[in-house]
Amino acid sequence: MSGRVAIAGAGCTAFGEHFDRSYTDLAEEACREALGEAGLGAKDVGAAWLGTAFPDVGVYRGRSGMDLAESLGLSGIPITRVSNYCATGGDALRNAANALLAGEVDVALAVGVEKQRDRAPQESIVRLMVETGHPSYQKGFTAAGTFGVFAVKRMEATGLTREDLAAVSVKNHEHAARNDKAHHRRPVTAAQVLASPMVAWPLTLLDCCPATDGAAAVVLVREEDARKFRAPVLVAGIGFSVSSGWDGPFHDESFDFIGFPAVRQAAKAAYGRAEISDPVRDAQLVEVHDCFSVNELIAYEDLGLCGRGEAQRLLRDGATKFGGRIPVNVSGGLLSCGHPVGATGLRMVYEVARQLQGAAGARQVPGARQGITQNIGGPGAVAFVSVLRKM
Amino acid sequence: MAPADEPSSILAAAARVPAFELTAATAAAACGRPAGRGARRFASHDEDALTLAYAAAERCLRGTDPAAVRALFVASTSWPRAAAATAERLAAALDLPAGIAIATFGGSWKSGAAALRLALEGARRPALVVAAERLDAPAGTDAETSVGDGAAAVLVGTGKGLARVTDWILRAETTEWESEDARLLSNQAARLAAAAKRPGVARAAATAPGARHSKTIAAALGMPAADGAMERIGFCGAAHPLLALVEALESSRPGDRFLWAALAEGAEAATVEVDAAPAARTFAAGLERVRPVPAYGLFLASRAFMDRPDQRAPFASPAIEQRDAEFVLRLHGERCSACRAVATLPAPVCQKCGAREGRVRIPLARTGTVCTFTHEYYVPSPAPPVSMAVIDLDGGGRLVVQVADAAPEDVRTGARVRLVLRLLHRGGGVPHYYWKAVLE
Structure with missing residues (x-):
């Protein structure tokens, strides 16, 4: 498939505890903002991809494309539910892009929605891991522990300290003060x-x-149709990789617990398509998947922002702060924005698109022409990387 | 059956004495009762009679090819009452050959001694006898600290071993031995003494219901008993006579003879002639490794943990358990003939090179090294955190398991560990066994 696609409109709800609003309410709001920016209506959508990673947490919403049909009053078009752990939103975008490039439709909608707070947090993903995983394997492991083992390894192998981890959280919370979502x-x-x-x-x-x-x-x-829209943003490159099964990292003796092969694979593909070789030189901001503080540091290395084992130096130098050489997570990241799993990847794309449009308000990165987003999913075996460019 | 008097050999023997200790004083103080005497040992919250049996049996079989074992006799009065907790599962965890004779003995405190005698009298081919108990008495009673948890395993066969059982002195011919009355017990022991007059028998390993009775009986026999060793663990029911046997074997020298007697609902007694010392002093080591609990409440919380109605109900699936039994209970893996990678979990193709053919089922090593770890503070446990560790097994393969019985600060990368069978959860009310790592 040749050609590229562009973002004609983007939308994002405030992230938080929406006790008074439903899954479909949130989906509708994000889509309305995106369609509104593009000057299109729901009837203009040729096909849609709905990303929700854990419908079981959100009282069975997001199991299929039907929940988007309900949100927007859609009828008679294909809607596909996408699920790929934390890379779900990115995968929705990838599939929508491919449908455009294949000529299936002229306008495609990629949506990510996750309703985590309709149930108490202990009933959410942690509980799912205990209650639905293999009866024996990995029992006792939470999402935090899954990446805690990386932090332990990095503390020994790279000189990472607990203070470095804390500094990631401090930086991203500081950034979030300028993000009202x-x-x-x-x-x-x-x-x-x-x-x-x-x-x-x-x-x-x-x-x-x-x-x-x-x-x-x-x-x-499609890129050639993008000029019709007010402030289009080019999707210059997408990379998506599944590096192993769920158990891969924990059962492969060559896995080093320093980085994620899937992210390196996805970054290579995305950078290749976008024809960038040095992300620090070629991009002005990066949104990375800091589900846990250690993951941001791992992402610096896997995305090539610095060499292997050098992540904490990049952080300590202030390079990744707002105003630094290569600001990372100026939105506040997952640590501050929160992580409605299916929505996160597209929330990052929304953030970078607004930055490239020069519409990011108080957190606008001056001169932003190109930005990168990155997600990892599951135990780090699923990854999405995108390069977005000002048109 | 071999003739009853033909000597059989004890080829190997080992004990599992849990480290946790509750003293009668601690329990009595919490219940406002006058302080009693003694102490009991108790197992971790994730141990039951089956996992205690595994621990003793694994230790007993170390250095023995499990394929040589032709029978497994299990004795317990506190065996977990669930279809998922059979002696067959224990055999699988020990990786004993398929198709061997397996039998369970219960219903009586004599069942351990009876199983041992049956094996000794019938042992043409090696039989493993394991007795294990996790015993509870009503909370707040003296009995609560006079019973204990523990297990012992004895590998029986012919040929040269640790000891020979030369003759049976008493058989289970009456029920009048059944007693917890110390004076009656002395009287019974005197009758035993009359029958036990054998040249060169200098000490006794005798047990009766009640940990303190070992001393009473030995005194009545006019023989020294172990230095109160059996009193320090609590009366371990069907396992108690076998524990006493292991203790006696460990503290004897080659050429020694001792009287082994189990008085409970009848009696079993025999002369044991010692030929060699056990490879390791597992009873003594267990006795020395003691962790007294400072508060009675910690004991209660540990005992109740697996049955407490928790917010999380772990998923249990008999279908998955059955399908993955080789990987879960037997701890087998697969080696890829094409790329040599060792897979510890079932998968249709090699996860390393994708090869579908030529994958060979292998037993995985139960020892290894900690690659990395974390401590989970929000995983239910009577004593959080729960440490999780990625283990690189000796000889290949990687697993991620809980770490049992360790303080978090002792869990380090590079630490040597052994995998032990533990109770993982009781999802759906069914005991679910899996491997955990203990530090070596």
Whole structure:
């Protein structure tokens, strides 16, 4: 498939605890903003992809495309439900792009929605892992622990410290103060991060993203049709990789617990298509998947922002702060925005699109011409990377 | 059956004495009762009679090819009452050959001794006898600290071993031995003494219901008993006579003879002639490794943990358990003939090179090294956190398991561990066994 696609419109709800709003309410709001920006209506959508990772947490909403039909009053078009752990939103975008390039439709909608707070947090993903995983394998492992083992390994192998982990959380919370759609907007201090309850060593509560409701959506068109729209953003390159099964990282003796092969594979594909070789030189901002503080540091290396084992140096130098050489997570990241799983990937795309449009308000990165988004899913075996460019 | 008097050999023997200790004083203080005497040992919250049996049996079989074992006799009065907890599962966890004779003995405190005698008298081919108990008495009673948890395993066969059982002195011919009355017990022991007059028998390994009775009986026999060793663990029911046997074997020298007697609902007694010392002193080591609990409440919380109605009900599937039994209970893996990668979990193709053919089922090593770890603070446990560790097994393969019985600060990368069978959860009310790592 040749050709590229562009974002004609993007939308995102505030991320947070929407006790008074339903899954379909959130989906509708994100889609309405995206379609509104594109100047299109629901009837203009040729096909849609709905990303929701854990319908069981959200009272069975998001099991199929039908829930998007209900949200927008759609009828008679194909709607596909997408599920690929935390890379779900990115996968929805990838499939929508491919349908455009295949000529199936002229306008495609990619939506990510996750309703995590209709149930108490303990009833959410942690509980799912205990209650629906293999009866024996990995029992006792939570999402935080799944990445805590990386932090332990990196502390030994690369000189990472708990203070570095805390610094990621401090930085991203500071960024979130300028993002009115973030779940947690209050700054935190390193002392607060370190003193917050231990969740999975060495990750404390404030090293972990919260459980959050939210939705994000993008309307995609082919590049050649993009000029018709007000402020299109080019999807310059997409990479998507599944590197193993769920058990891969924990049962493959060559897996080093330093980085994620899937992210490196996806980054290589995305950079190749976008024809960028040095992301620090070629991009002005990066949104990475900081579901836990350690994951942001791993992403620096897997995305090639620095060499292997150098992530904490990049962080300590201030390079990834707002105003730094290569700002990372100016939105506040997952740590502050929250992580409604299916929505996160598209929330990042929304963030970068607004930055490239020069419409990011108080957190606008000056001169943003190109940006990168990255997600990892499951135990790090699923990855999505995109390169977005100002048109 | 071999003739009853033909000597059989004890080829190997081992004990599992749990480290946790509740003293009668601690329990009595919490219940407002006058302090009693002694102490009991108790197993971790994730251990039951089956996992205790595994621990003793695994230790007993170390250095023995499990394929040589032709029968498994299991004795317990506190065996988990669930279809998922059979002696067959224990045999699978021990990787004993398929098709061997397996029998379970219960219903009586004599069942351990009876199973041992049956094996000794019938042992043409190696039989493994395991007795295990996890015993509870009503909370707040003296009895609560006079019973205990523990297990012992004895591998019986012919040929040269640790000891020979030369003659049976008493058989289970009456029920009048059944007693917890110390004076009656002395009287019974005197009758035993009359029958037990054998040259060169200098000490006794005798047990009766009640941990303190070992001393009473030995005194009545005019023989020294172990230095109160059996009193320090609590009366371990059907396992108690076998524990006493292991203790006696460990504290004897080659050439020694001792009287082994189990008084409970009848009696079994024999002369044991010691030929060699056990490879490891598992009873003594267990006795030395003691972790007294400072508060009675910790004991209660540990005992009740697996049955507490928790917010999380782990998924149980008999279908998956049956399908994956080789990988789960037997701890077998697969080696890829094409790329040599060892898979620890079932998969249709090699996860390394994709080869479908030429994958060979292999037993995985039960020892290994910690690759990395974390401590989970929000996983239910009577004593959080629960440490999770990625283990690189000796000889290949990687697993991620809970770490049992370890303080978090002792879990380090590079630490040597052994996989032990533990109770993982009781999802759906069914005991679910899997491997956990203990630090070596």
